[in-house]
Amino acid sequence: MIFRPAEFRFPDVKERLYPETPDLPWHLEIGFGDGRFWTQQVQAEPANYLGVEISGVSLLKAEKKLRDAGIQNAILTKLHAEPLVQGVIPEGGLDRIYVNFPDPWPKHEHNRLLQVPFFELVSGRLKDGGEIWFTTDHEEYFQFALEQARQTELYELTQCEPPAAALQTKYALKWQDLGFDVYHVRFRAIKHKHIAPYQVFTEDDMPHSILVAGASPALTEFEKSVYRYGQRTVILLDVFRNLRNDGYVFLAHIEEEHLTQEVLVQVTPREDGTTLVKTAKFGSPLITEGVKLAVRSVTEYLKARGYQVTHTAY
Ligand SMILES: C[S@@+](CC[C@H](N)C(=O)[O-])C[C@H]1O[C@@H](n2cnc3c(N)ncnc32)[C@H](O)[C@@H]1O
Known part of the structure; x- marks a missing residue:
């Protein structure tokens, strides 16, 4: 199986x-x-x-x-x-x-x-x-x-x-x-060394952030961006327009120790005027520290382009 x-x-x-x-x-x-x-x-x-x-x-x-x-x-x-x-x-x-x-x-x-x-x-x-x-x-x-x-x-x-x-x-x-x-x-x-488990979070801990769009929220161009956090690296490889909800989907590449993952990070406008940034379930990523950092990277990317961050959970 x-x-x-x-x-x-x-x-x-x-x-x-x-x-x-x-x-x-x-x-x-x-x-x-x-x-x-x-x-x-x-x-x-x-x-x-x-x-x-x-x-x-x-x-x-x-x-x-x-x-x-x-x-x-x-x-x-x-x-x-x-x-x-x-x-x-x-x-x-x-x-x-x-x-x-x-x-x-x-x-x-x-x-x-x-x-x-x-x-x-x-x-x-x-x-x-x-x-x-x-x-x-x-x-x-x-x-x-x-x-x-x-x-x-x-x-x-x-x-x-x-x-x-x-x-x-x-x-x-x-x-x-x-x-x-x-x-x-x-x-x-004959002897055993204790090495802590690789930390993987459950779906309840899905990393996310909430933003408020600034005066000119639409992303009209994209710059591939690299974010380094100690031993971990997140590369935002591309961004796509989501035709269903007028939001975006970022393609992020994550490297951490021996694990490499590609994940999608959704940017979704909500009815209350805020914007939710969170990892997509698509592809069943392992929710690791690196995936949290991918959400943080997208949040930073949007912040640098006029969005205000009101809440973070990553
Ligand atoms: C030379 S082949 C031997 C395959 C098989 N054991 C045999 O004897 O026919 C080595 C295999 O190890 C896999 N491999 C390499 N690094 C690995 C890793 N870090 N974790 C799991 N598999 C790995 C490769 O994909 C490859 O199939």
Whole structure:
């Protein structure tokens, strides 16, 4: 089953996500590609499965594979692994994490998934004794990951044979056909670092502001505008006229840590003469701090063009 990010709770619980099989362990696969790993691994060790991918094409392929295999207790989602782990997974929630043949980034190792911040984050989301099973053909990334995990002093490492299913993934077969070796290690969490959940707000906290239009409220031209707030950036990419209510819709791009979202911010004139600025539900954005800042940015944009701000809730 595919879950849109907004369908999760932040954090969520296994009992809600897998009501039919709450007693099974909970396994997460990061970067599941076409999904074939889990169709085989589940036969060796049944578990509730959560898969996270950034590729929409992979998401659809994997969903079909799992459906054809008749696997019911599997949830797939399209997101970066980090906000999913930090936001959705409760402390001590996971029994295991699989990472099979992740992108090795040979020239840009800062992009690699398996490094100190990741090991720290997941140590708190794994149960005591929970493990990360890492399989790769890339010896340099393998050594790098061992070193990064050791630095944290949160794991016991065991190098051993990979599970049979990890040798049958699309990339496993590709690299083995080319004669590459395969490396496997299990990182067993023995200590847990507490990292606060990724903060996602509910619809009750929908950020908004109320403005009063000045003497010349109509926007006749648009300037792409960048707003920086510490680690977060909002770019107002475009604005469209709303023909239904004589308002506007801004297209905002938001970057915050590992999460990037495009959201629509509506500017709607109301009967009492005020103007309401709020995030549109369209696209089910995750209501994060960055989304609040997008509403703030649109409010600032309008303020600079003659609107007066009478109320803000962001
Ligand atoms: C080299 S492929 C391996 C796919 C699959 N595991 C296999 O063995 O065939 C790496 C996958 O990781 C996904 N990926 C990369 N970074 C990711 C991230 N931060 N979160 C989730 N998935 C990611 C990519 O979209 C890609 O499908």
